[in-house]
Amino acid sequence: MSKYPAALGGKSQPPALVRVVRDAGLSAIVAFGLFASMIGLRLFPTGNGMKLHYRWLMLAAVVVAVFAGRVIMLTWRANRPAGTPQPRRIAEAINHAGKYVGAVFLIAAATLPLYGGRYFIDTGILVMTYVMLGWGLTIVVGLAGLLDLGYVAFYAVGAYSYALLSTTYHLGFWTTLPIAGLLAAVWGILLGFPVLRLRGDYLAIVTLAFGEIIRVVLINWTSFTGGPNGITDIPRPTLFGLKFNGSGDPDTFAAFFGIDYSLTQRVVFLYYVIFGLALLTNWVSLRLRRLPLGRAWEALREDEIACRALGINVTVTKLTAFAIGAMFGGFAGAFFATRQAFVSPESFNFGESALVLAIVVLGGLGSQLGVALAAVVMIGGSELFRDFAEYRMLVFGVGLVVMMVLRPRGLVSGRTPSIALGARKEIAAELVAQGRG
Amino acid sequence: MAYALQQIINGVTLGMIYGLIAVGYTMVYGIIGMINFAHGDIFMIGAFLSLMGLTVLSALGITSVPLALAITLILACGIAALYGWTVERIAYRPLRGSFRLAPLISAIGMSIVLQNFVQVSQGARDLNLMPLIPGGFKVMEQDGFVVQLSWMQVMISVTTLVMLAIFTWLVTKTSLGRSMRACEQDIKMATLLGIDTDRTISLTFVIGAALATVAGMMFLLYYGSINFYIGFSAGVKAFTAAVLGGIGSLPGAVLGGLAIGLIESLWSGYASVPYKDVAAFSVLAIVLIFMPSGLLGRADIEKV
Numbered sequence: 001m002s003k004y005p006a007a008l009g010g011k012s013q014p015p016a017l018v019r020v021v022r023d024a025g026l027s028a029i030v031a032f033g034l035f036a037s038m039i040g041l042r043l044f045p046t047g048n049g050m051k052l053h054y055r056w057l058m059l060a061a062v063v064v065a066v067f068a069g070r071v072i073m074l075t076w077r078a079n080r081p082a083g084t085p086q087p088r089r090i091a092e093a094i095n096h097a098g099k100y101v102g103a104v105f106l107i108a109a110a111t112l113p114l115y116g117g118r119y120f121i122d123t124g125i126l127v128m129t130y131v132m133l134g135w136g137l138t139i140v141v142g143l144a145g146l147l148d149l150g151y152v153a154f155y156a157v158g159a160y161s162y163a164l165l166s167t168t169y170h171l172g173f174w175t176t177l178p179i180a181g182l183l184a185a186v187w188g189i190l191l192g193f194p195v196l197r198l199r200g201d202y203l204a205i206v207t208l209a210f211g212e213i214i215r216v217v218l219i220n221w222t223s224f225t226g227g228p229n230g231i232t233d234i235p236r237p238t239l240f241g242l243k244f245n246g247s248g249d250p251d252t253f254a255a256f257f258g259i260d261y262s263l264t265q266r267v268v269f270l271y272y273v274i275f276g277l278a279l280l281t282n283w284v285s286l287r288l289r290r291l292p293l294g295r296a297w298e299a300l301r302e303d304e305i306a307c308r309a310l311g312i313n314v315t316v317t318k319l320t321a322f323a324i325g326a327m328f329g330g331f332a333g334a335f336f337a338t339r340q341a342f343v344s345p346e347s348f349n350f351g352e353s354a355l356v357l358a359i360v361v362l363g364g365l366g367s368q369l370g371v372a373l374a375a376v377v378m379i380g381g382s383e384l385f386r387d388f389a390e391y392r393m394l395v396f397g398v399g400l401v402v403m404m405v406l407r408p409r410g411l412v413s414g415r416t417p418s419i420a421l422g423a424r425k426e427i428a429a430e431l432v433a434q435g436r437g
Numbered sequence: 438m439a440y441a442l443q444q445i446i447n448g449v450t451l452g453m454i455y456g457l458i459a460v461g462y463t464m465v466y467g468i469i470g471m472i473n474f475a476h477g478d479i480f481m482i483g484a485f486l487s488l489m490g491l492t493v494l495s496a497l498g499i500t501s502v503p504l505a506l507a508i509t510l511i512l513a514c515g516i517a518a519l520y521g522w523t524v525e526r527i528a529y530r531p532l533r534g535s536f537r538l539a540p541l542i543s544a545i546g547m548s549i550v551l552q553n554f555v556q557v558s559q560g561a562r563d564l565n566l567m568p569l570i571p572g573g574f575k576v577m578e579q580d581g582f583v584v585q586l587s588w589m590q591v592m593i594s595v596t597t598l599v600m601l602a603i604f605t606w607l608v609t610k611t612s613l614g615r616s617m618r619a620c621e622q623d624i625k626m627a628t629l630l631g632i633d634t635d636r637t638i639s640l641t642f643v644i645g646a647a648l649a650t651v652a653g654m655m656f657l658l659y660y661g662s663i664n665f666y667i668g669f670s671a672g673v674k675a676f677t678a679a680v681l682g683g684i685g686s687l688p689g690a691v692l693g694g695l696a697i698g699l700i701e702s703l704w705s706g707y708a709s710v711p712y713k714d715v716a717a718f719s720v721l722a723i724v725l726i727f728m729p730s731g732l733l734g735r736a737d738i739e740k741v
Binding site for chain 2: 038
């Protein structure tokens with residue numbers, strides 16, 4: 001074997017094992033530098049000053065784990081089969097199965113209460129809420145390409161609209177739902193106006209600021225919103241006036257149908273309510289995409305200047321995107337309030353906005369199926385770690401980074417044109433513009 | 438008058454801290470065009486590292502306060518810089534050249550990771566530090582109201598100005614600074630001209646993390662109480678400052694930081710404390726409506 005392989009420019013390459021060990025060793029040294037303080041030491045507050053605990057064993061374990069993890073990763077990478085890179089193959093598989101996956105998903109979701117237990121249905125409600133929020137935000141971020149980091153503001157407006165209207169004026173859920181959506185849409189327009197001229201990250205930070213402003217106002221305007229304690233005893237929704245409780249009154253669901261009352265009835269009902277609302281969101285946004293308005297949104301995402309040149313009213317286009325996205329956020333908020341029977345400003349922090357945005361981006365920005373898949377993966381995934389409550393968010397964050405690094409363009413990265421002459425051809429991810437806000 | 442002066446002194450001190458963090462945001466944004474959401478959490482880690490350093494040194498029996506502060510500052514900056522480097526290496530470098538929102542989501546993920554890592558490893562309770570630099574001097578007295586300028590505030594301002602001076606020298610006079618500015622103007626062209634852009638970007642993160650750590654230490658010394666959650670609000674405020682000053686502009690970041698600090702302290706002094714964030718964010722929205730690229734930012738001209 002030649003000492004200077006030509007392809008390497010005359011520089012000899014050490015054997016694979018040495019390289020792997022050297023690389024992993026470097027990683028371990030970095031890990032030691034990072035964790036010697038934060039894991040090796042533990043601060044405890046005492047009466048006067050700080051008390052220190054040393055956790056060298058834990059530190060050593062973490063450093064060894066990093067070393068081993070790096071070795072495994074490098075070995076796996078070296079032995080990976082050549083050919084089509086992994087993400088492309090997954091993408092092709094998803095695209096291929098796209099139609100069936102959607103149908104299977106829909107059927108599985110519609111029949112969930114038949115085979116799932118109470119816990120599954122509860123998780124299903126949570127996932128559906130995020131699917132709905134994701135589809136709502138898709139209109140703003142995915143279709144119109146406006147980066148909105150304060151979507152939670154509209155969720156909050158919807159939730160507090162229902163909470164206040166139902167506890168103060170005793171309006172029912174179904175009466176208040178459209179009002180909550182309308183109020184959220186009005187807020188969408190109000191907050192949309194000042195940001196019309198802003199683009200990209202300026203837009204992002206102002207929307208984030210609006211989200212924070214609404215939260216701070218909710219916390220501090222105690223006489224109106226109940227402050228940090230929130231609003232309690234929010235009425236539950238009814239089915240054509242039939243309540244879900246065990247009182248045995250003639251206007252309860254159980255008494256009307258002559259069956260025994262169980263808590264599952266209400267949970268299943270709530271599940272179908274959010275399922276219906278989510279389907280409504282999906283249906284409306286799919287229809288809107290084919291209207292001139294929806295096409296104007298997508299054109300705006302691709303190129304704002306070209307839009308102006310072609311005579312599209314950019315102001316109206318942006319404001320409708322904000323308003324309609326906000327309206328669905330408001331619906332979801334009203335549902336959230338009625339499900340929890342309790343709202344407080346805690347539920348509407350920046351983390352929620354970030355989570356919904358992550359679902360939209362991971363879903364592939366503009367793909368309806370992708371959003372649903374992403375919501376199942378993220379919410380369902382973090383449910384798996386419910387027993388390790390302390391580590392749950394840590395794992396969630398790591399998962400977010402890993403998923404972005406592995407699939408930066410989301411689970412469903414290609415895009416089918418909303419409207420096409422002749423057959424619809426899938427547009428490859430590389431050719432898809434993502435908007436500049 | 439005296440009251441206003443006191444509020445201005447407090448606001449400038451706070452603004453210095455925001456300004457130091459904002460420099461890190463604006464630098465990263467200028468070069469790779471992404472919001473480094475984890476930067477606020479690097480600031481929080483810097484504050485924790487400072488507290489650990491001071492605790493360890495006092496356990497080792499070093500009683501001289503200036504010496505302990507200097508050693509801690511150097512150690513904390515070094516370790517936090519390693520955090521900055523690692524975050525860039527793990528979460529951002531694989532996404533370079535990818536579309537715009539991928540690094541943003543990855544950054545949000547990294548911010549969640551750092552926050553919860555500190556919560557898991559150090560607990561969720563507030564940690565406190567005894568005031569190390571007591572005292573101050575009287576600036577003026579009017580109608581029985583004494584305007585105080587504490588040594589702590591003097592130290593924060595002096596340290597910030599020294600750090601900014603070093604940083605300005607680094608950016609304008611050294612070859613690293615030249616590479617950074619070249620990357621900021623046109624990263625592809627800089628690569629073609631033989632600048633190691635990956636190294637430049639890594640060093641940008643390292644420097645940004647070190648500045649954030651200085652800010653974290655100042656925060657710890659000034660307020661004396663930290664927890665794992667301080668990074669979020671300080672980060673958002675500092676990013677607001679960077680945008681207000683015109684993102685990508687270094688003097689703009691400091692100016693924006695001072696503006697946010699002053700708005701907060703004046704609003705707390707004359708209107709209401711709970712709504713000080715609302716005031717800061719509202720000013721941001723109003724300024725951006727009339728000057729969409731911030732106070733000192735260049736207008737974004739788009740070619741078709």
